[in-house]
Amino acid sequence: MEKMMDDCLELGGQRFHSRFILGSGKYSLQLIEAAVQDAGAEIVTLAVRRANTQDKENILDYIPKGVTLLPNTSGARNAEEAVRIARLARAMGCGDFVKIEIMRDSKYLLPDNGETVKATEMLAKEGFIVLPYMYPDLNVARELVSAGAAAVMPLAAPIGSNKGLATKEFIQILIDEIDLPVIVDAGIGAPSQACEAMEMGAAAIMANTALATAGNLPLMAAAFKEAIVAGRKAYLAGLGRVLTRGAEASDPLTGFLHD
Amino acid sequence: MAENNFLVDSARLGERALQRKHELENNPASRRSPLAYFPGMEQLDSPVEEAVLQEMEDYDCSRYTAVDVRRALAHQNCSREDFKALLSPAAAPFLEEMAQRAQRETSRHFGNTVYLFTPLYIANYCENYCVYCGFNCYNDIRRLQLDEAQIEHEMQVIAASGMEEILLLTGESQQKSNLEYIGKACKLARKYFRNVGLEIYPVNTEDYRYLHACGADYVTVFQETYNLEQYEKLHLLGHKRVFPYRFAAQERALRGGMRGVGFSALLGLSDFRKDALATALHVWYLQRRYPWAEFSLSCPRLRPIVNNDKITPQGIGERELCQVLCAYRIFLPFAGITVSSRETASFRNGIARICATKISAGVSTGIGDHEEKYDGHQEGKAGDEQFAIADSRSITAMYADMSGEGLQPVLNDYVYV
Numbered sequence: 001m002e003k004m005m006d007d008c009l010e011l012g013g014q015r016f017h018s019r020f021i022l023g024s025g026k027y028s029l030q031l032i033e034a035a036v037q038d039a040g041a042e043i044v045t046l047a048v049r050r051a052n053t054q055d056k057e058n059i060l061d062y063i064p065k066g067v068t069l070l071p072n073t074s075g076a077r078n079a080e081e082a083v084r085i086a087r088l089a090r091a092m093g094c095g096d097f098v099k100i101e102i103m104r105d106s107k108y109l110l111p112d113n114g115e116t117v118k119a120t121e122m123l124a125k126e127g128f129i130v131l132p133y134m135y136p137d138l139n140v141a142r143e144l145v146s147a148g149a150a151a152v153m154p155l156a157a158p159i160g161s162n163k164g165l166a167t168k169e170f171i172q173i174l175i176d177e178i179d180l181p182v183i184v185d186a187g188i189g190a191p192s193q194a195c196e197a198m199e200m201g202a203a204a205i206m207a208n209t210a211l212a213t214a215g216n217l218p219l220m221a222a223a224f225k226e227a228i229v230a231g232r233k234a235y236l237a238g239l240g241r242v243l244t245r246g247a248e249a250s251d252p253l254t255g256f257l258h259d
Numbered sequence: 260m261a262e263n264n265f266l267v268d269s270a271r272l273g274e275r276a277l278q279r280k281h282e283l284e285n286n287p288a289s290r291r292s293p294l295a296y297f298p299g300m301e302q303l304d305s306p307v308e309e310a311v312l313q314e315m316e317d318y319d320c321s322r323y324t325a326v327d328v329r330r331a332l333a334h335q336n337c338s339r340e341d342f343k344a345l346l347s348p349a350a351a352p353f354l355e356e357m358a359q360r361a362q363r364e365t366s367r368h369f370g371n372t373v374y375l376f377t378p379l380y381i382a383n384y385c386e387n388y389c390v391y392c393g394f395n396c397y398n399d400i401r402r403l404q405l406d407e408a409q410i411e412h413e414m415q416v417i418a419a420s421g422m423e424e425i426l427l428l429t430g431e432s433q434q435k436s437n438l439e440y441i442g443k444a445c446k447l448a449r450k451y452f453r454n455v456g457l458e459i460y461p462v463n464t465e466d467y468r469y470l471h472a473c474g475a476d477y478v479t480v481f482q483e484t485y486n487l488e489q490y491e492k493l494h495l496l497g498h499k500r501v502f503p504y505r506f507a508a509q510e511r512a513l514r515g516g517m518r519g520v521g522f523s524a525l526l527g528l529s530d531f532r533k534d535a536l537a538t539a540l541h542v543w544y545l546q547r548r549y550p551w552a553e554f555s556l557s558c559p560r561l562r563p564i565v566n567n568d569k570i571t572p573q574g575i576g577e578r579e580l581c582q583v584l585c586a587y588r589i590f591l592p593f594a595g596i597t598v599s600s601r602e603t604a605s606f607r608n609g610i611a612r613i614c615a616t617k618i619s620a621g622v623s624t625g626i627g628d629h630e631e632k633y634d635g636h637q638e639g640k641a642g643d644e645q646f647a648i649a650d651s652r653s654i655t656a657m658y659a660d661m662s663g664e665g666l667q668p669v670l671n672d673y674v675y676v
Binding site (some may be wrong): 026027048049052081085088103105212 | 366367368369370371372421423453518546550551552553554593667669670671672673674676
């Protein structure tokens with residue numbers, strides 16, 4: 001149990017006990033409350049474009065004290081626009097964290113990896129703690145490391161789709177090869193999928209739609225919390241072997257070697 | 260049902276004007292070709308128009324059966340063929356199922372949000388003769404163009420209501436409402452609003468670039484009808500008569516740097532299923548060429564106008580309108596859908612729960628009368644309205660009503676970069 005007590009997610013020099021991060025797709029007061037109280041989220045994403053309002057329902061006011069804001073650059077179509085939105089977030093008092101989202105596709109909202117690398121480099125130089133949302137490509141992930149990212153955030157499936165770990169094999173490669181935290185973002189639709197990603201060694205899970213569209217929001221938030229903790233424990237414990245076909249020889253084939 | 264009689268003679272038209280009007284109405288040979296560009300109009304080399312019109316031409320809605328509709332509803336991604344089935348009469352008995360599916364798609368892409376905006380008409384001068392429109396140049400209405408101070412005053416009144424997104428509209432007169440005039444209005448709008456859209460006469464790519472630099476980021480152009488033959492009979496005079504120039508307006512706007520573009524047919528002018536098909540295909544083909552752009556649709560029906568209160572939407576009832584809107588949502592789940600104040604409050608409330616993502620509030624289609632409408636005191640004269648609205652709810656009332664429907668009203672979700 002000692003291992004779990006010290007087990008923290010470290011991002012940009014800050015330590016977080018929770019490995020659930022609330023995404024920004026579908027926002028409501030109830031969602032933020034459930035994410036913080038029932039899922040235990042310590043980081044909440046905030047779309048700068050949604051906070052750009054005088055409305056009495058400004059989502060900035062929904063964010064409880066003590067929660068770290070993760071402003072995102074949604075609406076940016078290239079690196080330059082992402083940089084401008086990140087600076088706006090900082091000017092609004094959202095701190096130094098920024099999640100880069102650059103979409104050049106309004107249909108599937110898939111991230112543009114090339115522009116994301118450029119934006120990461122520019123924003124890291126300006127002292128931001130940069131969390132880039134990306135399509136899981138190992139070469140790009142390495143470039144993001146060199147560019148100064150604080151983590152990489154590969155998508156599991158198209159955003160909002162609740163389809164789970166469609167890119168599982170590629171996310172596993174990133175987890176195995178990249179020395180930064182790998183935060184699985186977008187597409188996680190059920191606690192079991194979040195658990196599976198955590199067992200694989202993901203550092204954290206970001207989700208929004210799976211909670212927002214659940215029948216009972218607080219209950220689903222609690223389910224995610226438990227699933228993520230369970231997956232993390234399993235990862236730390238080291239998964240037992242899974243037999244794929246029939247029995248495995250109990251005597252090793254190389255048992256005859258004596259040197 | 261009897262066809263609409265659009266043609267109205269004003270007693271104030273002189274003899275020569277009346278003669279010219281009748282000539283245009285009755286003698287097709289007196290009219291320009293709707294394919295002939297005016298000097299200065301940019302011609303794009305784009306395959307989109309041909310693709311859309313050909314597919315519309317080939318569409319025979321009677322070919323589709325309940326089997327096609329069921330198959331379409333079972334598909335995870337709605338193909339063009341599926342969409343054609345959903346638009347067909349065979350889909351009418353499936354309206355509730357379509358609405359359920361549409362609601363899921365809306366929720367997946369937009370959550371439970373609904374955006375509020377208001378239109379601001381700054382001038383109603385028009386050089387076109389579009390027979391169904393209240394602003395048409397032969398219609399005897401009070402004409403008005405707001406000057407800069409008046410525009411700013413209207414904007415202050417609207418901004419004080421809390422609205423953050425504005426749609427600027429003019430009649431289509433390049434003489435009266437030239438590009439610089441509209442550009443100034445955009446710059447003023449940027450002072451008071453977060454999001455500025457335009458619904459003005461179509462212009463060239465470089466002109467859109469200029470207006471974008473002035474602060475506008477969204478351009479809506481109604482094609483009205485995609486049936487060229489019918490278009491020619493309804494738009495008798497002026498730049499709007501040039502069908503292909505209007506068709507390519509959104510493409511020029513995107514090339515000019517606008518973030519998003521809006522599309523619409525005015526249902527009731529021609530076969531509404533074909534027009535709805537063409538509108539959605541217009542979006543579909545452009546999305547493939549400009550995948551980063553934002554797209555939106557609206558779905559207005561014909562309404563009565565000043566001096567002609569008999570205009571009706573020609574058999575397109577609320578059920579048909581709802582079918583079109585659900586089909587749009589299922590085929591283009593990423594597109595915004597705006598529902599106009601031409602529709603009643605109860606229809607707009609209901610449709611916002613299914614598929615609409617944007618709804619206007621505090622609407623006036625007249626000129627310079629927001630203060631009168633918002634605060635009740637009258638000052639000076641106002642210009643007449645483009646069409647009669649059916650939902651006059653204020654922003655406060657709309658905000659409360661949308662919340663009451665379980666939706667989350669949003670005043671802004673946009674940043675100008």
